[in-house]
Amino acid sequence: CIFCKILAGEIPSTAVYEDDDFKAILDVNPAARGHVIILPKNHAANIYELPDEDASKIMIVAKKIATAIEKAYHCDGVNILQNNGEAAGQTVFHLHVHVIPRFKGDTVNIGWKQGDMPEDLDAICKEIQAQL
Numbered sequence: 001c002i003f004c005k006i007l008a009g010e011i012p013s014t015a016v017y018e019d020d021d022f023k024a025i026l027d028v029n030p031a032a033r034g035h036v037i038i039l040p041k042n043h044a045a046n047i048y049e050l051p052d053e054d055a056s057k058i059m060i061v062a063k064k065i066a067t068a069i070e071k072a073y074h075c076d077g078v079n080i081l082q083n084n085g086e087a088a089g090q091t092v093f094h095l096h097v098h099v100i101p102r103f104k105g106d107t108v109n110i111g112w113k114q115g116d117m118p119e120d121l122d123a124i125c126k127e128i129q130a131q132l
C-alpha cells in the first residue's frame with residue numbers, strides 16, 4: 001500500500017501534521033494549493049474497515065487542518081472529502097480524508113446534479129434503517 005509506505009518513511013512525503021494516530025501530508029497532485037490528505041497510521045482500506053476510534057478522531061484532525069488552511073490562504077471555503085470505492089473516486093485504497101481550500105470561481109470540481117425529491121422517502125429511510 002502506497003500510503004503505508006509513506007507512513008513507514010519508505011516513500012517521501014511532506015507532512016504538515018503528525019500525532020500518534022495520523023499523518024497529514026500535502027497531496028502530490030493537488031486540486032488547489034494547500035490540498036492536504038489525512039492518513040490514519042493503521043491501515044484501513046475504507047470507511048467500512050475504519051475503527052470507531054480513528055473515525056471519531058480523524059474529524060478533529062480535519063478541523064485542525066481546515067482551520068489552519070483558512071488562516072493560511074484566506075480561502076472562501078474548504079471541502080472535507082473522503083472517497084470509498086472506485087465508483088466514488090477512490091484511487092488509493094488506504095482511507096484518507098481530503099482537506100481542499102476553495103475560492104469563489106475556482107475550477108475545483110466537486111459536485112453532483114441534484115435529483116427530484118423522491119416520492120418514497122419513507123421507503124428509503126427504512127432501507128437504510130434496516131441495516132443500522
Ligand code: 5GP
Nearest residue numbers: 013025026027028029030083089090091092
Ligand atoms: P482518492 O482519489 O483515493 O480519494 O485520493 C488519492 C489522493 O492521493 C489523490 O489526490 C492523489 O493525488 C494522492 N496521492 C497519490 N499518490 C500519492 C503519493 O505518493 N503522495 C502523496 N502525497 N499523495 C498521493
Ligand code: ZN
Nearest residue numbers: 001004043094
Ligand atoms: Zn495502507
